[in-house]
Amino acid sequence: MSSAGRALPDVGLVVAARQGDQRALDDVVAASLPLVYNIVGRALRGHADVDDVVQETLVRVIRYLPALNDPTAYRSWLVAIAIRQVRDWEQRRRVALNRDAGLDAIHNVPDPASDFAGMTILRLGLTDQRREVAEATRWLDPDDQELLSLWWLEETGEIARNEVADALGLSPGHVAVRIHRMKEQIQSARGVVRALRARPGCPDLQAVAAGWDGTPSPLWRKRLARHIRDCAVCGQLGSTLLPIDRLLAGLPMLPLPAGLSAHLPGTAAPTAAAQVVGPPSSAVAPGTGPTPSADPGGGPSVADLALHRPHGLVPSLAAGVAAAVLAITTAVVILPDDPSAPSWAAPPSAAPTPVAPPSVAPSPSARPTSKAPVAPAVSSARKGVGVWNFAGASQALAASKAGWYYTWSTHHQGISTPRGVTFVPMIRSAENVTAPELARAKAAGPDLLTFNEPDMAEQANMTVEQALDLWPQLMATGSRLGSPAVAVGASDPQGWLDRFMTGAQARGHRVDFITLHWFGGDFATPAAVDQLRQYLQAVYQRYRKPIWLTEFALIRFDGGGARFPAPEQQAAFLTAATAMLGQLSYVQRYAWFGLPATDKDRSGLFSSGSQATAVGRAFQAAR
Template sequence: MPNTPRSGPDTRTVTAARAGDRQALDRLVAECLPLVYNIVGRALSGHADVDDVVQETLMRTVRGLSALRDPAAFRSWLVAIAVRQVRNRQHDRAVALDRVAPLEAAEAIPDPALDFAGLTILQLGLTDQRREIAEATRWLDPADRELLSLWWLKETGELEQADLVAALGLSTGHTAVRVGRMKKQLEVSRLVVRALAADPRCQALDVTAAGWDAAPAPLWRKRFARHLRDCPRCAGLDRGLLPMERLLYGLPLLPVPPQFDPARILDAVTAGAAPDPSAPGGAHRAQQARRARRAGHGGPRAVSKPVLGSAAAALAAVAVLVGARLAPGLLDEPAATTALAASPAAPAPAPASPGTAGPSAAESAAPSVSPSPLPSPSGSPSAASPAGSASPGAGAAAPTGVAASGRKGVGVWSFNGVSQALAASGASWYYTWATQHPGITTPGSASFVPMIWGAASVTDTSLAQARAGGPYLLGFNEPDMAAQSNMTVDQALALWPRLMQAGQVLGSPAVAYGGDTPGGWLDRFMSGAAAKGYRVDFIALHWYGGDFRTPQAVSQLTSYLEAVHERYHKPIWLTEYALIDFSQGTRFPTPEQQAAFVTASTKALDALPWLQRYAWFGLGADPAKPSSGLFTDGTTPTAAGRAYQNAP
């Protein structure tokens, strides 16, 4: 086998850095980042704590460098520090979960975009058996993930056996036993992955999978393994399996996202900023903010971290196969979003705001987009502005004084000044009910999320555009509505594998109503997906309130979200919401009532740990008519728009 060069600093760099050479110290931290990032990310399975642990590891490494006696031992010493910090964080998390109520414990649900196995597959372009190994790592017990992170790097050539033994603090023999057990579980998981992906799949395996929620878990691995051991139909799945060591050797490290800034780590150390969890802006600031919200203190959400930034942005960025510039807590528009422009599909039209007349059916055959639960009679899409016609101010960051949140988003259609309004709204993400955003320039403070709107959108071109749009993908829009994507559950399930194959973090179809109803459209879809082993990473929902009294409306909204979460136990994205009464035509609250609801609802949503994102309907507003919109043009917010700008 070729001698694969290892990442990390050499002994000369370590020696110079230990002696106080600032340039050498800069180089040392920069060269350590990939190794530490890969160890921590895989050990914590991409949990949002990854950035904290990477930060703590590097700061402890820099502070302890002067005590390192042998520069040649630096690599093993660094790995041992990383493993110790991983163990500390796992212990702290376990203790915290023992002390909280079940609903509060839902904050432990990781953002699916942080899934390190998925990022490995996407970024390194893994196929076939290499992909199966990466997918199999999701099925391991938590206790094996730390060992996996080290063994994986050993097999790819980044660590030596001595590094692994030293990091674990075990004897050589004990280490070999633990590695052997972990590899056995991983081999079993490879067979489980292969069996679940088989087409056609074993019918007896489908019976075994009844009740499975499609999330990899050790308990279900054991159940599936028993089936594979006893089933003649599945007996040949291990044929042709190559040794894992052969498949992993020479694989590169996952690249470190550009948000990780080694210079800022050194600045924090040289300024004497100790990694004090109680210090403002410290590594645990986000965790403290969550605790404060649970206790009813209403503290503001931590939006950024002083050194490394948000793991949600850092890890999600790796899933994008084009370059991206990141801001803390969100994923910005990829620089090469137009990479497919050589053979583009016809631009998808953007929806018109409620109460704004759009083209007739003869003018546009594209599906209309309107808020649920009933379609707006004037919800036909308006013609999209040509790309490049964004208004002045496009691409600018949110103005000073506008609150920014990784959760806060907005539905967007084309209108005069749309790009400038988007930048001013404080939204950290947006979508257009389509796979692209013609005529809308993504500001530096936001990211675009594509959607596969309906059955007609499931094309190779649209899916390629969606893949270029970032790590997330929204599923079908209101399939339970005749005026929207209008799909049966069977139709949606038949097309769902195409969306899964896009390789993105995938949201469920967003039903107009009844997401919590047993036997409803979403319930039947989720049951069917689980039975077939299909992946649904988060639940997308719409909600519109006809009770314009703020306390009652907020209570109705949160009660609905809690009921859906309790039913499916998955993260939730609220992708459309506002106060609009559709019970008798279309009725809007007063501007003051809408603004009061914006303020109260965003605070309530911020307190739900499993609610990962929400999007107001929508950005544009007609100044001559009532609406729920936030901006009448690029610079003029409505009362609701001002409230949304100030929302956390």
């Protein structure tokens, strides 16, 4: 599978950008360029306005990213915005053509230098039948060019069918029917391409094509294909055509133009203050500025965002948009009259309330309200929390929408279990391995957590041999047993957990799942999420068992105390981390540390029974 589309920003980066991290926003935009460029380029058939539409798409991504409710849906959301901009362009073009009827209209003339079929053949070095497929796409109906831009990326592994359906606003079944029809058109066009290139050519075909001007079009595809179907000579040429799907499988996306890729992050670029993005087709004299123009999409065009600079404007997206990412993002973020989020971008907990779609210019009184809406709470059997008693604990637990909880004990004294929520008992240390505790654990449910941080003196403080000797008593409960939850180094060779698992295997002891704790000291969301993911993957690769992550948060332990990030940082991490956990099939459950929020425990979810913290609101919306 091609890596280009999959190289889109991960969830952590999207969350950080959504929370206002300028560098993350720059990276999100730059990483999104290749997919947007391929979608728009194919949908517009290499028209000279491709750069304009790509640029407008990125501006909307920047402006409406804070209103993206689910960071894991970023790619689907990005594709939908790109298709929306393509459709807006098509509508404006039709209006312009009707207005200019009778004149020498050039709106529908593709740019020969940017024809996507030709560039695909040239840049990807396509040969034989793949070349014919690329050439055949020039003959499609206009309505199918948009579908082709998405289906091509689906076949090359860049996007999924559900993302195609979401972008087009159709059901997967309807998309399948349209794709089938489009593939038939491409197959017909392949026959035309092959017959026209055959040497010696068919005299009857040459007679049919006598009035053709050499420009591929749906009308001439139908005329020429009709002859090919009825001609024994031409029809035979298509007998060896391979299925289109096989030819496209594994094909990479078209690389960005050199002028654009040269300015991607990591290369030298002019400073943000010197960069302005103007219409790609404009040529502005040095020292002059752009003329602001109304944007039919509802928000200001890139020209509206452009500023004056001494040496004129960057003439095109390919020459400047990536180098000017910082300028674009800054201009969009600080623009005082920023329109509200579109109706198709669901608001997150920290986003302005959407007032009008981008096609409607908001009135001065329709500005986003200062009160941020709260994201809807989501119940999930995977989502858990560590709970210790405090005033209102039972009310807070119910409001958290956790699907399970534990108390580092075999009981939950003083805490009522909400309906639909599961209590999971724990045998915390060696002193808890007693008949009454084991009986309570067995009665509490099918799962049992075991020795809490045995590698820490202030916690269970157990040797590996001691834990192994007591393990048969835990197995006798019949419960599904989680491994001892070490504080650190679960993936380390010869670490505490590694030695325990090796000893358990040697003694024939049963361990049903691995229990982990993780506290990240890096308060940057993308880095923290990536570190957590790497840790989980390393543990799974070592033991090949399901994982329960029973304590995790951002807490830095240094200088003899615990340091916490700002609540907004903690909330951003929780949102991104839980989304990432949902992508790891071997992570069966997770539990945040923890439910109460006090001056000491500032990663908590609730400061009282009814008052959720910023982290608590993020937890309520997590799955």
